[in-house]
Amino acid sequence: MRAQKDWFKDRGYPHFSNKTPLSVRKSIERYITNQKKVSHHSFFPLIFKEIKQRRYKLSDFDGEERRSHKKVKNGKVVSNTKIREILYATHIDAHLYSYYTQQIITPKYEAYLKRNPLLSNSITAYRQIETDDKLKYKNNVHFAKDVFDEIKRRQNCVALVLDIENFFPSLNHKKLKLAWAKILGHKTLPKDHFNLFKATTRFSYVKLKDLKTKNGHFDEKELSKLKKDGKHTFFNNIKDLINSDVIIHKNQKKDTDKNLMGIPQGLPISALLANIYMLDFDKSVINELSIKQNVFYRRYSDDIVMICKENQIKLIEDFVEEEMIKNKLTVSLEKTEKTLFKLNKGRLQSYKIEKEGSLKENLPLNYLGFEFYGYQTLIKSKNLAKFYREMKETVKRKHKRVEIIKEKHLIDEAPLFKRKIYRLFSFKGEQSRMLPAKRTVFINGKAKTEYFERKFRGNYLRYAYRASDDLEAPEIKRQLRNHWKILQKTLKKYDFSNVRKDS
DSSP: OOOOOOSOOOOOSOBSSOOOOGGGHHHHHHHHTOHHHHHTOOOOOEEEEEEEEOOOEEEEETTEEEEESEEEETTEEEEOOEEEEEEEOOHHHHHHHHHIIIIIIHHHHHHHHHTOHHHHHHBOTTOOOBOTTSSSBOOHHHHHHHHHHHHHHHOSEEEEEEEBTTTGGGOBHHHHHHHHHHHHTOSSOOHHHHHHHHHHHSOEEEEGGGGOTBTTBOOHHHHHHHHHTTOOBSSSSHHHHHHSSOOOEEOOOBOTTSOBBOOOTTSTTHHHHHHHHTHHHHHHHIIIIIHHHOOEEEEETTEEEEEEOGGGHHHHHHHHHHHHHHTTOOBOGGGOEEEEEEEETTEEEEEEEOTTSOEEETOOEEETTEEEOSSOEEEOHHHHHHHHHHHHHHHHHHHHHHHHHHHHHTOSOOOOOHHHHHHHHSGGGOSOEEEEEEEEEEETTEEEEEEEEEEEOOOHHHHHHHHHHHTTOTHHHHHTTTHHHHHHHHHHTSOOTTSOOOO
């Protein structure tokens, strides 16, 4: 049974306003459904953090191509790490964004798309799209399958994967405002929506690292004192933040005309606004390429895939570049992945089209976390490497804790509690289940511990096994057949008293 999204969510992170438990839902709902109050609502600063994604990519080193975590840029060797800038809102602000996204704007956006099924089918990210059996909503596995099935159907074709540069930070505010109003059926934004527009375009933020005031760490003593007063916040109130030494930054990203641009990535409303912004581009592609040229088009946020004939590549690249300019965005055509598929001895085979036009056999199409070779589908190798890296780092971290316990209590042996390790990194954690949990809250300065059950939704292997079934790709399960051996080998590297060593 598919579950409907609820706009109300009890978020666990500390911020500049207090947490909002389920008990205050009705009062929050009364506030955010009052358009007059929303029109005058003062939004708190966001918190800014960076998520670093280590990448192992094919890079050019003085004419020699090899896979590395580094690359040469402007004559210097630099890291391949991709940095994503995430900004997240206080609890009350996040509720406001969620309510307007799910209850007000999304229904109008979906109604707009329903008028054009071809357009609706082409936009896949951040939407609740039912599966054919109406039992659940589609995810990236289903969207990848649609693309791979289309390639199998066409056989002799080319898949182009294009990426928009700095998507969220590059959105033009004037265009976004007009597109937002159009979806609502207005010429200009109503006052309550205009206040949300201002909050997502003229936002202010505090860097998370600036809140770590004790030698690069949070002031746990101060946070604990606030918790005892029933406040899960960094400051007692917003005035304390303003009067502190913490710098409050403002959005200062500007386009070539020196106008502010971009919206924060990480707000509950950001993904929907990005989809609304791209509507003109989506319609142009459908009308000019899909209908007139029989080009297959799918857009998952800023990841665009088009399937066409080999002689249509230049036509598509020129069209996309022109439309991106109209929409105040940039697509890097040099980074466009071009994968040719054709039958080779009765088997569909993939070929990477190089810049000079030469072909490299058996290099796959990378799309939504999968590698498609034509004759087989595999999980993207870097995602698999990340799974094993997390496994090894978790075991190493637990070993450090065991060593501290041994030193503290002057004991020779200490066991590893393997149940959680197995649940996270082996087939034993494939099934979802309810797990015991607890939370401690302070009421009038006194600690009160509540015991409850939380749902464990399964681990990465659950996702992989399901993807294998949905994609009809048993080779994915073969990719993971050695995970138990790798886990046991990792455990044996460390001195845990309850891990059997080979004699």
